[in-house]
Amino acid sequence: MPRHFLSLADHSPEQIRAYLDLARQVKLNPAGFREACRGRTLAMIFQKPSLRTRVSFETGIFQLGGQGIYLGPTDIQLHRGETIADTAKVLSRFVDGIMARVFGHQDILDLAANASVPVINGLSDLLHPCQVLADLQTIEEKLGSLAGRKWTYVGDGNNMAHSILYGGALMGMTVAVAHPRGYAPDPEVVTRARDIAARTGGAVQITEDIAEGVADADAVYTDVWASMGQEAEHKERLARFQGFQVDAAMMARALPSAIFLHCLPAHRGEEVAAEVIDGPQSVVFDQAENRLHAQKAIMIKLMGDRW
Ligand code: CP
Ligand code: NVA
Numbered sequence: 001m002p003r004h005f006l007s008l009a010d011h012s013p014e015q016i017r018a019y020l021d022l023a024r025q026v027k028l029n030p031a032g033f034r035e036a037c038r039g040r041t042l043a044m045i046f047q048k049p050s051l052r053t054r055v056s057f058e059t060g061i062f063q064l065g066g067q068g069i070y071l072g073p074t075d076i077q078l079h080r081g082e083t084i085a086d087t088a089k090v091l092s093r094f095v096d097g098i099m100a101r102v103f104g105h106q107d108i109l110d111l112a113a114n115a116s117v118p119v120i121n122g123l124s125d126l127l128h129p130c131q132v133l134a135d136l137q138t139i140e141e142k143l144g145s146l147a148g149r150k151w152t153y154v155g156d157g158n159n160m161a162h163s164i165l166y167g168g169a170l171m172g173m174t175v176a177v178a179h180p181r182g183y184a185p186d187p188e189v190v191t192r193a194r195d196i197a198a199r200t201g202g203a204v205q206i207t208e209d210i211a212e213g214v215a216d217a218d219a220v221y222t223d224v225w226a227s228m229g230q231e232a233e234h235k236e237r238l239a240r241f242q243g244f245q246v247d248a249a250m251m252a253r254a255l256p257s258a259i260f261l262h263c264l265p266a267h268r269g270e271e272v273a274a275e276v277i278d279g280p281q282s283v284v285f286d287q288a289e290n291r292l293h294a295q296k297a298i299m300i301k302l303m304g305d306r307w
Helices: 013-028 052-063 084-094 105-114 129-143 159-170 187-200 210-214 231-240 284-303
Strands: 041-046 067-071 097-101 119-121 150-154 174-178 203-207 219-222 259-262
Touching: 013 129, 013 159, 013 284, 041 052, 041 084, 052 067, 052 097, 052 284, 084 097, 084 105, 097 105, 097 284, 105 119, 119 129, 119 284, 129 159, 129 219, 129 259, 129 284, 150 159, 150 210, 159 174, 159 187, 174 210, 187 203, 203 210, 259 284
Parallel strands: 041 067, 041 097, 097 119, 150 174, 150 219, 174 203, 219 259
Antiparallel strands: none
């Protein structure tokens, strides 16, 4: 198992399976893991806002017998010029793990390269692997299996699209990304996801045709049109993403049994219609809950004694 949790693509399908199995056990029997990270401390660096990531990690480490320390954008010295490397080295003398939410993905890589304790990626501009581990857990719970399922992401080729490409490909799924022109996922990520899919029996489909992307999907996913840090582009993106809203008509192109997922926070009336996110196919709050279980599994494996 890799020492850090930076990208799903650093893992084998068997390692992701091990995380999913442990996340399931943790959810079924939380009391059995009360001591799993006893006395351990997790530093939680946030360069951006968060509801789910912050609360699920802080609650999760507490439930495992440890404690979290929230380090917001102006709490530490990074914004005053202290280097990532020095921050990682100092934190490693105090704590047992570092979770970080950053802008540039290189910051996560630099933290990991300089820390002697495990580093967990709590979202970068490139990837959001903790979210997708929880998403895989949710899809498996709801549909009973992952391999062979079609998972369609509609919207911006962003951090969510990238981690879904990796996570779906690793688990042998067909991942379709339907994106507006000019907002394709990173070609390097797509190539790597295709290589993974070639080994797992999965497939990757990238299209600007939303109907083709959503056709016969088992799971339909979307995310905000302007991510954190892209606020200045919001208006322009609203115009360029017209036609990419997941509404009831689009869900009707997927399988009748299809589920709808969204990492949240959501903007009803933009990337998703209220009738879908608040409708019977939506599993978004189960997804949010599974952040807790999936991340407890990550912390148990990387920071716990017995694992
Ligand atoms: N989905 C997610 O990561 O939510 P937050 O930004 O609230 O942590
Ligand atoms: N793409 C979004 C995901 C939020 C969880 C963002 O980066 O803001």
